[in-house]
Amino acid sequence: MIAIVFILVMGAVVGLASLFGPASGAAAASAASVPWWALAAVLVAFVGFFAGGIYVGAALAMLSLLAGFGLSDRPFWNFIGEMIWGPSTNFVLVSVPLFLLMGEIMLRAGLSERLYRALNVWMGRLPGGLLHTNIMACGVFSAVAGSSVATAATMGSVALPYFEKSHYPPRLVLGSLAAGGALGNLIPPGITFIIYGLITETSVGALYLAAVGPSLLVVLLFTLTILFYSYKLKLHGEAGGAKVGWAQRLASLSDLVPTALLIGLVLGTIYAGWATPTESAALGVAGAIVLSLVDRKLSWKMLSESMRSTARTTSMIALILFGAYFLNYILSSLGIPQMLAKFLTSLPLPGWAIMLVIIGFYLALGTFMEGMSMVITTIPLLFPVVKALGYDPIWFGVVITMLVEIAMISPPDGTVLYVLQGMRRQPGPITDVFSGVLPFMFVYMLAIIVLMLFPAIALWLPTALM
Numbered sequence: 001m002i003a004i005v006f007i008l009v010m011g012a013v014v015g016l017a018s019l020f021g022p023a024s025g026a027a028a029a030s031a032a033s034v035p036w037w038a039l040a041a042v043l044v045a046f047v048g049f050f051a052g053g054i055y056v057g058a059a060l061a062m063l064s065l066l067a068g069f070g071l072s073d074r075p076f077w078n079f080i081g082e083m084i085w086g087p088s089t090n091f092v093l094v095s096v097p098l099f100l101l102m103g104e105i106m107l108r109a110g111l112s113e114r115l116y117r118a119l120n121v122w123m124g125r126l127p128g129g130l131l132h133t134n135i136m137a138c139g140v141f142s143a144v145a146g147s148s149v150a151t152a153a154t155m156g157s158v159a160l161p162y163f164e165k166s167h168y169p170p171r172l173v174l175g176s177l178a179a180g181g182a183l184g185n186l187i188p189p190g191i192t193f194i195i196y197g198l199i200t201e202t203s204v205g206a207l208y209l210a211a212v213g214p215s216l217l218v219v220l221l222f223t224l225t226i227l228f229y230s231y232k233l234k235l236h237g238e239a240g241g242a243k244v245g246w247a248q249r250l251a252s253l254s255d256l257v258p259t260a261l262l263i264g265l266v267l268g269t270i271y272a273g274w275a276t277p278t279e280s281a282a283l284g285v286a287g288a289i290v291l292s293l294v295d296r297k298l299s300w301k302m303l304s305e306s307m308r309s310t311a312r313t314t315s316m317i318a319l320i321l322f323g324a325y326f327l328n329y330i331l332s333s334l335g336i337p338q339m340l341a342k343f344l345t346s347l348p349l350p351g352w353a354i355m356l357v358i359i360g361f362y363l364a365l366g367t368f369m370e371g372m373s374m375v376i377t378t379i380p381l382l383f384p385v386v387k388a389l390g391y392d393p394i395w396f397g398v399v400i401t402m403l404v405e406i407a408m409i410s411p412p413d414g415t416v417l418y419v420l421q422g423m424r425r426q427p428g429p430i431t432d433v434f435s436g437v438l439p440f441m442f443v444y445m446l447a448i449i450v451l452m453l454f455p456a457i458a459l460w461l462p463t464a465l466m
Contacts (some may be wrong), residue, residue, distance in 0.1 A: 042311040060323030060377065065329045084322045086268050091278055091322075093198060096191050097314040098281035099146035102262070102288045104306035107154045109292035111258045112141055116158045118255035121248060128230030130168060131176045134159055136220045138180025139215070140256075143263045144284060148371075148408045149313075152181025152416045156423045170428055172229060174420055175436025179222050182405040182418045182444065185371070187215045188267055192375060192401045194277060197320070199379050200393055204277045205270055206462045207397045214398050217450065221443045228440070257290045263388035271465075310366065320373045327377065351389040352452065358382055359448065366407025371415070376402055398458045399448060406444050409437045 035399045045066060064106045106112055122465050123132040138155045146149045156177050163173045185192040189210035197204040229235070266284040269275035275283060292298040347354065365374055379400070386396045411434040451457055 023389040025455075057079065058296045058319075058323070058326050060320065060373070064323065064326040064330050067327065067334075069236045072211070080326065083325050087309035088318070091276075093194070095189075095194055095278040096317060097310050098278070099144075099191060100150060100313050101306055101310040102266075102281065102284040103145035103147065103150040103154065103308050105140075105285070105292055106141075106144065106259075106262070106286040106303070107150075107157070108306055109295055109297040109303045110153045110286070111156045111295070112290075113135075115257035115259050116141060116155065116162075118252040120162070121252040126227075126230075127171075128226045130159070130162055130166065131172060131230070131235075132223060134173070134176040135180045135183075135226065136218060138177070139183050139219050140259060141265075142184045144189075144259065144266060145184055146189045146191045147313075148181050148184035148405060149158070149419055151184030152177065152287065152419050153423070155180060155421050160423060160425060169233065169436075170426070171432045171436035172226075172233075172235075173436070174424075174433045175438070175440055176222075176226060177420055178409045178414075178416050178433060178437040181420070182440075183215065183218065183408045184405075185408075186211055186218065186398075186405055187272070189243060189277060189281070190213070190401060191317075192372065192404050193371065193397060195223075195375055196379065196397045199376070199381050200397070202393050202397055204212070205273075206394050208267070208270060208277075209462040209465060210311055210394045210415075211399050212461050214447065214451055217457060218259050218402075218447050221447055222440060225439055225443050230389075237407070239252060256331060258295075261291070262287050286382075317372060321376055325376075332371075351391070355388060355391065355452065358385070362400070362403040363406065363410075363445070366403065366414075368411045371404035371407040371435040374407055375400060392455070392459060394462060395451075395455050395458050399451060401405060401450050402444065402451070406441060406442055409441055411437070419445055 047064060057330060091410065116133065119137050119140070120130065120133045123136060124128050126132050127423065130198040134155065137159070138151050141155055142151050159177060160173075166173075184190065188211050190208075190211065193211065194204055196202065197207055262284055267285045268278045269280045270277060289298065289303075292302070329420050362368075362374065362378070365378070383393070383396075411417065414437070417430070417433045418439060421433050
């Protein structure tokens with residue numbers, strides 16, 4: 001309910017801007033000719049479609065047609081094919097299915113289970129040992145998966161059997177897995193960075209470098225949160241964790257080698273400048289196939305299942321992207337992004353206050369809208385505002401990705417939450433997942449505030465290396 005009210009307030013802002021805001025040029029003149037009530041009607045339809053559970057790609061396409069026929073006098077239907085052809089043939093976008101395929105092969109080859117088992121040897125003796133393993137395993141797996149849903153599904157399937165007969169509260173277990181899954185897009189090579197770079201024409205390599213500092217910050221905050229609850233609830237380390245000798249720990253490192261090789265192959269080639277994100281994704285798929293062959297897990301059935309799962313996810317992302325490009329073309333032809341940027345930058349507020357409004361907008365939007373579609377739909381509108389306020393596009397890309405991650409774990413519509421709920425072997429209410437993830441969600445918000453106060457956390461590495 002709060003989210004809907006927030007969206008309607010933003011709609012009123014847009015309407016007032018079209019009614020009273022300054023106008024210049026053809027685009028502004030086109031926007032000024034649009035009545036405010038028509039824009040409000042489109043926003044109400046926007047909220048209604050998503051609140052009603054209509055598929056995101058279809059909802060965006062329907063909104064585009066409504067806005068086009070109702071507000072624009074241009075023959076936009078002559079350009080629909082060109083609008084869809086542009087993003088569908090972009091070379092950068094090819095990396096999305098490749099990263100997804102790499103994660104699917106890792107899951108079916110058992111590499112993720114070896115990763116979790118090895119990390120548990122090292123983290124088990126800490127207070128809340130398996131909870132720390134959840135965060136660390138998700139963080140490491142994120143460095144090759146690039147997707148929050150893939151990370152949560154993969155590590156959830158591996159980790160949940162470990163907790164069936166443990167002393168850990170189910171809420172904290174599910175909350176730590178959801179929080180760890182939320183790292184999937186933030187830790188390079190996150191797919192959201194690719195989409196953001198495609199839309200804003202920002203270097204994906206620079207975005208990956210900028211994400212290193214914030215990723216370490218979020219992992220550190222999650223670890224401190226688990227330590228706090230472990231001491232509060234008296235959650236000791238695993239039984240026998242203190243008996244694990246150094247010989248066993250060093251032997252467990254062999255299970256980390258496959259994942260470390262893939263991370264070096266994917267991220268190492270990007271950071272060294274030897275390969276583009278798309279090329280490194282292809283190298284990652286080849287590496288995952290070779291490693292599964294070495295482990296004798298490679299089969300035509302495994303490859304077929306991996307490709308089918310990748311095709312389903314890629315098709316979902318592609319339909320959302322095409323619908324969003326269609327809607328963005330209509331809104332841009334009406335001059336709404338320029339109008340909104342001019343209005344917000346003319347408000348008697350400092351830049352940081354307007355940025356807080358934008359962050360609040362995304363937090364509200366994330367309570368009922370899927371993260372990827374949220375970025376694709378709103379970035380073309382708000383990116384000109386951010387640039388006009390003087391914020392760095394690379395820094396904003398990291399913040400947006402963190403907001404997307406919060407949306408993925410925000411009740412009541414966070415995708416990661418329902419993925420984990422569906423994977424539970426022991427039945428329980430969805431409220432276990434909702435309440436368990438809330439502390440981590442607030443910690444994630446704290447990380448964004450820290451990043452606003454100290455933007456160098458994100459910008460120092462791209463500045464130093466690029």
